[in-house]
Amino acid sequence: MTGALMMAAAIALSGCGSDGGESPSAAIDPNASPESVTGALTVMRNPGEMTDEKLDDFKAQYPNIDLTVIDYDAVKLASLQAAGSAPDVFRVEGPAVAPLVSQGLLLDLTAPFESAGVTDDTTYESANIYVFDGKRYGLPKDWSPDLTIFINKSIFQQAGVSVPDPSEPISWDEVRKLAADVKAGLPASSTIIPFGGAWDTFSPARFISARLAESGQTLYSEDQKTLNLVDNPDAVGFLQYMADMAKDGLTFSPLNPSASYAGDDFTKGNVAMAMYGYWFNSQVNSGETAVGVNYSMIPAPYWSDQGSRVDPTVTGTGYVVSAGTKNPQAAWELMKWYLTGDEAGKRAEAAAGLPVLRSNVDLLPQDSDVNKQAFGVVTAEAEDSPALQFNKYYDDSVFTTSYNKSLQEYLAGSISIEQVAQNIQDEVSAAIQDGVLAVGD
Structure with a gap:
C-alpha cells in the first residue's frame, strides 16, 4: 500500500472509533463459550498463512459465526477503509500499525489479550510494536529478529x-x-x-x-x-x-x-x-x-x-481488529484462536517464525542439523531484539520510493549521497506533515 493510499483511507475514517474503540472492546467477554458467539465476521487474510483448512477448524469450533473471508490486498484494504467498510479483522505488518492507531482505526484489545495471558513476561519485546500509549492493538502472528x-x-x-x-x-x-x-x-x-x-x-x-x-x-x-x-x-x-x-x-x-x-x-x-x-x-x-x-x-x-549489537524485527506481521467492527466478540475469538491458541502452537511446529509466546518456543523443530543450528541462533538473537520506533504519521513506503528513485541517480553518478539523503528528507517530511494535518496534531 502506498503512503498516499494509506493516509487517504485514514483521513476518510478519522471520525470512526473515537479513541481506539474502547467501548466495543469493553463488550468483549474473555470467557465466552464458542457456541455462544454469533453473528457475521469478515477477515482479510493471507491465504498461504491463514489457510482455508485452518479456517475450517475455526468454523467447527465456532459454528454460529458467519465468517466471510477476503484474501489480502493492500489496495482493496485501503478502498474498504475509505468506504467505511473495513474488514473486522485484517492482516497488517507491524510498521503499518502506528498510523492506523493514530487515526483511531483500531480496536484497543489490551484487556482481552491480558486475559489470554499476553503480558511482557510471556512475550518478547518485539511484541510491543503493537502497543501504543500502554494499549495493545494486536499481536504478531509470529516474528523474527530480521537481520540474521x-x-x-x-x-x-x-x-x-x-x-x-x-x-x-x-x-x-x-x-x-x-x-x-x-x-x-x-x-x-x-x-x-x-x-x-x-x-x-x-x-x-x-x-x-x-x-x-x-x-x-x-x-x-x-x-x-x-x-x-x-x-x-x-x-x-x-x-x-x-x-x-x-x-x-x-x-x-x-x-x-x-x-x-x-x-x-x-x-x-x-x-x-x-x-x-x-x-x-x-x-x-x-x-x-x-x-x-x-x-x-x-x-x-x-x-x-x-x-x-541489536537484531530487531522489521516486519512483525500480525492481525488487528477494526475500531468500527460491529462484532467485537467474534473478532476477538478469531484473534485469540489464531494468535494465542492451539493454532499458534501449530505454526510454531511448522517453523513459520519465532513464536510470540515464549511458552511455544520449544515447539520449533530441531529434527535436523540445519534446524538445530537455526534454532540456536534465533533463540539467542531474540534476547537482543528491541521494538523499533515506527512512525505514526506516514507509511514508510514513501521512504522506499524516494530512496529507489534517488539511488538510480546516485548510481548514474549524477548526485551525491548527501543529495540522496536530502531528497528523502524532503519527500518523507512532506508525507509526515500530511499525516500530522490529517490527525490534527
Missing part, C-alpha cells in the same frame, strides 16, 4: 571464501568484505548476487532505524514529526553503505532488480547471502531447493560495537 543472514555454503566454497562462525557475530564491514570476496572469487560471467534480502525486500528506513538503535538513536524525533536523516552522520553513513553495495554490484538495485525477491533467488542458488529472519528457514530447510541443506544462519551484524 543465511549463507549458501556451496557458493562460498565455489568462490573460495570461508563461511563465518555462526557463534560469533561479524560487523557490517565484514559483511561487505564477504560480499566483495564472493564476487571476486566467482567467474566474471557469474550472475550470482553476493548479498540480498534486507532493504531490497523491506523499507530501507527500517534498516537505518536498526542501525541507529545500536547507538541509542532513532530515525524520527520523539514526537515523530521530524525525520532525523540529513543531519545525522550515522544515518547518512548507513545510506551510503546501502548505496555503495548496489554501486559495486554486491546486491540488487533498481538497475539490477530481482525477478521476484531475494529469498526466491537464494533458494534457486542465485544469491550467496540473504538477510532474513528465522521465518526464512522454513523455506529452505526441506533440502529440496537448489541450496539443499548446505547453508547456515549467522547472527545479525553490528556496526561498531559488538556489545551494543
Whole structure:
C-alpha cells in the first residue's frame, strides 16, 4: 500500500472509533463459550498463512459465526477503509500499525489479550510494536529478529571464501568484505548476487532505524514529526553503505532488480547471502531447493560495537481488529484462536517464525542439523531484539520510493549521497506533515 493510499483511507475514517474503540472492546467477554458467539465476521487474510483448512477448524469450533473471508490486498484494504467498510479483522505488518492507531482505526484489545495471558513476561519485546500509549492493538502472528543472514555454503566454497562462525557475530564491514570476496572469487560471467534480502525486500528506513538503535538513536524525533536523516552522520553513513553495495554490484538495485525477491533467488542458488529472519528457514530447510541443506544462519551484524549489537524485527506481521467492527466478540475469538491458541502452537511446529509466546518456543523443530543450528541462533538473537520506533504519521513506503528513485541517480553518478539523503528528507517530511494535518496534531 502506498503512503498516499494509506493516509487517504485514514483521513476518510478519522471520525470512526473515537479513541481506539474502547467501548466495543469493553463488550468483549474473555470467557465466552464458542457456541455462544454469533453473528457475521469478515477477515482479510493471507491465504498461504491463514489457510482455508485452518479456517475450517475455526468454523467447527465456532459454528454460529458467519465468517466471510477476503484474501489480502493492500489496495482493496485501503478502498474498504475509505468506504467505511473495513474488514473486522485484517492482516497488517507491524510498521503499518502506528498510523492506523493514530487515526483511531483500531480496536484497543489490551484487556482481552491480558486475559489470554499476553503480558511482557510471556512475550518478547518485539511484541510491543503493537502497543501504543500502554494499549495493545494486536499481536504478531509470529516474528523474527530480521537481520540474521543465511549463507549458501556451496557458493562460498565455489568462490573460495570461508563461511563465518555462526557463534560469533561479524560487523557490517565484514559483511561487505564477504560480499566483495564472493564476487571476486566467482567467474566474471557469474550472475550470482553476493548479498540480498534486507532493504531490497523491506523499507530501507527500517534498516537505518536498526542501525541507529545500536547507538541509542532513532530515525524520527520523539514526537515523530521530524525525520532525523540529513543531519545525522550515522544515518547518512548507513545510506551510503546501502548505496555503495548496489554501486559495486554486491546486491540488487533498481538497475539490477530481482525477478521476484531475494529469498526466491537464494533458494534457486542465485544469491550467496540473504538477510532474513528465522521465518526464512522454513523455506529452505526441506533440502529440496537448489541450496539443499548446505547453508547456515549467522547472527545479525553490528556496526561498531559488538556489545551494543541489536537484531530487531522489521516486519512483525500480525492481525488487528477494526475500531468500527460491529462484532467485537467474534473478532476477538478469531484473534485469540489464531494468535494465542492451539493454532499458534501449530505454526510454531511448522517453523513459520519465532513464536510470540515464549511458552511455544520449544515447539520449533530441531529434527535436523540445519534446524538445530537455526534454532540456536534465533533463540539467542531474540534476547537482543528491541521494538523499533515506527512512525505514526506516514507509511514508510514513501521512504522506499524516494530512496529507489534517488539511488538510480546516485548510481548514474549524477548526485551525491548527501543529495540522496536530502531528497528523502524532503519527500518523507512532506508525507509526515500530511499525516500530522490529517490527525490534527
